[in-house]
Amino acid sequence: MVTIYERNAKVFKAFCDEKRLRILELLRGGEKCACVLIDQLGIGQSAVSYHMKILVESGVVASRQEGKWTHYRISEAGSAYAINLLEELTTPNAIAEEKNCCK
Numbered sequence: 001m002v003t004i005y006e007r008n009a010k011v012f013k014a015f016c017d018e019k020r021l022r023i024l025e026l027l028r029g030g031e032k033c034a035c036v037l038i039d040q041l042g043i044g045q046s047a048v049s050y051h052m053k054i055l056v057e058s059g060v061v062a063s064r065q066e067g068k069w070t071h072y073r074i075s076e077a078g079s080a081y082a083i084n085l086l087e088e089l090t091t092p093n094a095i096a097e098e099k100n101c102c103k
Contacts, residue, residue: 034049060078
């Protein structure tokens, strides 16, 4: 069973590589076939597969199979989760701050 911390780590892992950020930028324009990503990124099929596996496992990207090619798009639910996660983790918690005071 995956813990919430493991799930959240997968989301951040998706954003911590420049090639994955470039892939996300390409997917902002709409669904793309893996063949298009290979061509536009100038990297091999195995490298694209590796990065797409991480993006899909994070939930930020969704995939569908059509023939021998996989098509990818940004997942609305996954991107909303990532946005909420970042906001939650970077918003000070007033209750926790009160309990941490060492007076």
